[in-house]
Amino acid sequence: MKKITLTLQPLTAEAFADFGDVIDIANSNTIIPINYGRTDRHQHIATVDTADNDGEPIISIFHSQPVSLPFTIKVMERHPQGSQAFINMENNPYVVVVGRAGDFDVEQLQAFLVRSDQGVNYHKGSWHHYSLCLDGPTRFAVVDRLGPGDNCDEEIIPEHIELVVDH
Amino acid sequence: MKKITLTLQPLTAEAFADFGDVIDIANSNTIIPINYGRTDRHQHIATVDTADNDGEPIISIFHSQPVSLPFTIKVMERHPQGSQAFINMENNPYVVVVGRAGDFDVEQLQAFLVRSDQGVNYHKGSWHHYSLCLDGPTRFAVVDRLGPGDNCDEEIIPEHIELVVDH
Numbered sequence: 021m022k023k024i025t026l027t028l029q030p031l032t033a034e035a036f037a038d039f040g041d042v043i044d045i046a047n048s049n050t051i052i053p054i055n056y057g058r059t060d061r062h063q064h065i066a067t068v069d070t071a072d073n074d075g076e077p078i079i080s081i082f083h084s085q086p087v088s089l090p091f092t093i094k095v096m097e098r099h100p101q102g103s104q105a106f107i108n109m110e111n112n113p114y115v116v117v118v119g120r121a122g123d124f125d126v127e128q129l130q131a132f133l134v135r136s137d138q139g140v141n142y143h144k145g146s147w148h149h150y151s152l153c154l155d156g157p158t159r160f161a162v163v164d165r166l167g168p169g170d171n172c173d174e175e176i177i178p179e180h181i182e183l184v185v186d187h
Numbered sequence: 188m189k190k191i192t193l194t195l196q197p198l199t200a201e202a203f204a205d206f207g208d209v210i211d212i213a214n215s216n217t218i219i220p221i222n223y224g225r226t227d228r229h230q231h232i233a234t235v236d237t238a239d240n241d242g243e244p245i246i247s248i249f250h251s252q253p254v255s256l257p258f259t260i261k262v263m264e265r266h267p268q269g270s271q272a273f274i275n276m277e278n279n280p281y282v283v284v285v286g287r288a289g290d291f292d293v294e295q296l297q298a299f300l301v302r303s304d305q306g307v308n309y310h311k312g313s314w315h316h317y318s319l320c321l322d323g324p325t326r327f328a329v330v331d332r333l334g335p336g337d338n339c340d341e342e343i344i345p346e347h348i349e350l351v352v353d354h
Contacts, residue, residue: 041246043246043248043328044248045248045250045326048248054249054317055251055317056262058251058252058254058317059249059250059251059252059317059318060249060250061247061248061249061329062247062248062249062250063245063247064245064246064247064333065245065246065247065248066245066246067243067244067245067246068235068243068244068245068246068330070244071238071243076234076235076238077234077235077237077244077330078230078231078232078233078234078235079208079210079231079232079233079234079235079272079306079308079330080228080229080230080231080232081210081211081212081215081228081229081232082221082226082227082228082229083212083226083227083229084222084225084226085225085226087225095223105246107274107276107328108276109274109275109304109306110304111278137276137277137326139246139276139328141246150221150222150225150226151226159212159304161210161274161306161328162228163235163244163246163330166231
């Protein structure tokens with residue numbers, strides 16, 4: 021048995037760039053004043069990439085039960101046909117575990133702590149674990165793809181590897 | 188001078204149906220268990236309608252300064268080329284003021300109090316005021332359209348009408 025421990029990193033746009041977009045005003049390149057000066061529009065922080073193969077973008081809510089750390093990762097997933105954005109509707113932080121798009125490599129996974137005021141947008145094909153909320157049941161507004169064809173691949177972590185995410 | 192006072196209504200899917208979608212698990216028709224039982228996916232609560240005229244869906248953050256009630260409405264807007272969803276990233280409630288798509292009618296506007304755990308998705312062409320957050324500066328994740336052509340019409344409230352939103 022080989023043990024791999026993924027330690028939580030802070031979520032920044034730079035660190036997350038290989039996996040997706042960080043939805044956070046700290047990750048803003050273009051600020052447009054609107055609403056007669058009452059609002060700053062931090063423009064185009066994430067792209068919704070769902071149009072291939074007659075896909076359309078939809079908004080759903082994922083209502084998830086919390087987990088405790090350390091947490092053992094058993095399976096990872098990817099959506100080959102579209103991006104998937106998570107916007108936290110609660111005050112709870114959560115954990116994302118990700119890997120680069122392409123062939124799955126258990127040795128190259130990374131884990132990030134997402135503050136409650138941040139969101140993520142997984143790029144099409146990025147490997148990720150389902151969202152791991154920490155302090156209580158959490159609702160996420162999710163922007164992803166509705167359309168024809170299978171849009172979820174899974175990869176089981178090999179039995180000889182113990183993959184754990186921890187503080 | 189004619190005074191019109193819009194009194195805040197609670198936001199429900201039924202009351203808001205003429206203007207857009209309510210992003211709230213109370214407004215869920217299809218619940219899909221996912222993530223090995225850890226998550227309920229409340230499927231397709233809102234549709235992102237941005238594809239006309241080569242438009243694409245993007246996610247931005249609107250960072251807005253709060254207002255106090257009573258608040259005088261001076262101008263309304265609509266986006267003729269796409270839907271626009273607001274998902275609150277704070278714990279503050281906010282106010283939406285809306286009117287049906289089509290010719291603007293100041294006599295037919297309505298105001299709703301949006302709880303901090305709810306979102307709204309204005310349908311293409313629905314008249315609305317910019318989001319009025321109440322208790323402090325508020326960030327909204329916004330899902331709307333990037334693309335060619337003008338996508339914002341405004342309508343100034345006539346000078347002989349005092350239009351006020353209040354509790």
